[in-house]
Amino acid sequence: MTMSETAVKPQYTINEFEHAYQEDGKIIGQECTSCHHRMATQILVCVKCGSSKLASVQLATEGVVRSFSIQNVPSDEFINDAPYAYALVQLSDGAVVSGWLPEAKSEKDIEIGDKVQWKKSYKVGMIFEKVK
Amino acid sequence: MEEVWVAGAAMNRFGKVPGMGREMAANVSLEAIEKSGISPKDIGYTFISNAFGISERQAHLGPLINTSLGIPEVPSATIESACSSSSAALHEAFVHIAGGFIDAALVVGVEKLSHLETLAATSYFAMGADYAFESKNGATFPGLYATLATAHMKKYGTKHEELGAIAVKNHVNASSNPHAHFQKPISMETYLNSPMVSFPLKLYDCCPFSDGAAAVVVVNPAKFKKDLKEVPAAIRASARAGSIAALQDRTDLTAIPASRLAADKALHQAKVEHKDIDFMEVHDCFTIAEVLAMEDMGFFAKGTAGKAAAEGQTRVDGKLPVNPSGGLKAKGHPVSATGAAQIVEVMEQFNGRAGKREVKGAEYALAHNVGATGGSCSVHILQRV
Numbered sequence: 001m002t003m004s005e006t007a008v009k010p011q012y013t014i015n016e017f018e019h020a021y022q023e024d025g026k027i028i029g030q031e032c033t034s035c036h037h038r039m040a041t042q043i044l045v046c047v048k049c050g051s052s053k054l055a056s057v058q059l060a061t062e063g064v065v066r067s068f069s070i071q072n073v074p075s076d077e078f079i080n081d082a083p084y085a086y087a088l089v090q091l092s093d094g095a096v097v098s099g100w101l102p103e104a105k106s107e108k109d110i111e112i113g114d115k116v117q118w119k120k121s122y123k124v125g126m127i128f129e130k131v132k
Numbered sequence: 133m134e135e136v137w138v139a140g141a142a143m144n145r146f147g148k149v150p151g152m153g154r155e156m157a158a159n160v161s162l163e164a165i166e167k168s169g170i171s172p173k174d175i176g177y178t179f180i181s182n183a184f185g186i187s188e189r190q191a192h193l194g195p196l197i198n199t200s201l202g203i204p205e206v207p208s209a210t211i212e213s214a215c216s217s218s219s220a221a222l223h224e225a226f227v228h229i230a231g232g233f234i235d236a237a238l239v240v241g242v243e244k245l246s247h248l249e250t251l252a253a254t255s256y257f258a259m260g261a262d263y264a265f266e267s268k269n270g271a272t273f274p275g276l277y278a279t280l281a282t283a284h285m286k287k288y289g290t291k292h293e294e295l296g297a298i299a300v301k302n303h304v305n306a307s308s309n310p311h312a313h314f315q316k317p318i319s320m321e322t323y324l325n326s327p328m329v330s331f332p333l334k335l336y337d338c339c340p341f342s343d344g345a346a347a348v349v350v351v352n353p354a355k356f357k358k359d360l361k362e363v364p365a366a367i368r369a370s371a372r373a374g375s376i377a378a379l380q381d382r383t384d385l386t387a388i389p390a391s392r393l394a395a396d397k398a399l400h401q402a403k404v405e406h407k408d409i410d411f412m413e414v415h416d417c418f419t420i421a422e423v424l425a426m427e428d429m430g431f432f433a434k435g436t437a438g439k440a441a442a443e444g445q446t447r448v449d450g451k452l453p454v455n456p457s458g459g460l461k462a463k464g465h466p467v468s469a470t471g472a473a474q475i476v477e478v479m480e481q482f483n484g485r486a487g488k489r490e491v492k493g494a495e496y497a498l499a500h501n502v503g504a505t506g507g508s509c510s511v512h513i514l515q516r517v
Binding site for chain 1: 258269272275276330333380
């Protein structure tokens with residue numbers, strides 16, 4: 001089977017991805033129907049097995065911190081928010097997303113392995129908070 | 133496949149450079165051509181890199197440079213691969229000459245950033261990352277490397293003092309490089325007391341925002357050997373590779389896969405082994421990046437490169453000198469000029485102009501240049517002719 005026969009349209013656009021967490025309280029991603037690898041970035045073909053059969057899925061909204069850093073020198077979009085933590089969050093159902101924690105002001109406030117959950121906010125980006 | 137040699141290379145002093153990027157680029161281009169011994173009219177193609185040229189309201193730099201050099205009829209193209217732009221341009225030049233399409237090429241990388249405020253420059257640097265999924269969710273460019281550093285420190289126990297040893301070494305090396313942005317050594321105390329930019333990376337873990345330009349002239353020796361004025365560097369390997377773009381989609385946060393892939397390809401292409409490499413210029417935009425480069429390319433086992441640096445193994449007089457030029461960390465990092473500037477250092481070393489930072493008797497050099505967080509990577513292996 002050639003790529004042109006199997007190619008499908010993306011399951012969602014980047015705008016829809018952002019709208020989902022900002023307006024609908026959902027984190028959406030894509031799951032490969034062949035190997036079940038999950039990713040939340042924009043992909044048309046599975047990076048793990050090469051299949052183009054992807055399904056749009058709703059992802060968990062809680063997970064653990066895989067790694068993080070504390071931003072003291074932000075970009076222009078976060079000028080009023082520094083310091084804050086940028087984190088790679090491994091969601092409980094497998095996908096990893098980028099997010100930020102406004103309340104984590106220093107390395108004392110966050111660790112690898114910390115449990116976090118998505119939080120609705122008017123601010124830019126996907127915001128997480130620690131599960132107390 | 134035709135042989136490809138570096139015949140000449142030049143750069144200006146990195147740092148805050150007055151004027152426009154195009155002026156720097158034209159100046160270093162002519163200097164590299166004059167050093168090589170060939171004439172501007174011999175150039176068959178000009179490959180330009182200038183990732184942030186738009187900040188100067190200027191794109192399409194090729195015809196401007198070629199016109200300055202009196203060769204407006206020569207074809208040109210801009211090659212962009214974030215921080216590995218000019219090594220990607222060198223790869224294109226290599227492919228054109230090796231394939232027999234042309235006999236000589238000019239590669240020039242240039243960046244001008246000092247007219248921007250820190251905030252704007254930070255925003256520009258982040259453009260090599262995945263804007264929609266990383267930057268928009270709070271990642272800065274230092275922040276992404278800091279995220280790799282956090283993971284590396286957690287998994288392998290890598291210490292601040294080990295990263296500091298890299299910073300101290302590269303500042304020492306830069307202090308004898310007249311082209312370097314920073315010309316003074318720093319102490320470990322200065323490193324440890326420097327402010328945190330993005331935990332766990334301190335100010336002295338980070339390369340500076342630099343202006344600068346570097347140019348490389350590459351030729352087919354079958355055509356130009358008799359004209360050359362410098363000790364040439366034969367390009368024994370020109371390899372590139374990629375990694376998954378966003379960190380969040382990678383399985384290992386303590387490595388850059390493209391570095392390993394490009395190095396494996398390059399060593400195979402050059403038919404040499406790790407032990408044959410006499411010194412390396414590696415991509416140390418942050419100290420942790422030098423650790424990752426040394427480990428990912430297989431020169432040190434995972435988790436040991438920081439310790440090796442702390443033991444002095446990578447100093448100019450060590451077992452494997454790394455970044456004798458001072459690296460991006462202290463020589464400076466004008467994004468698109470960096471890959472070409474690494475080749476300038478190789479030519480300075482091979483031509484006996486490196487002074488105190490000379491790696492004595494060096495025959496093989498490796499240049500490793502990463503685009504952003506490793507979405508792209510080039511590795512070149514060069515042999516003194």
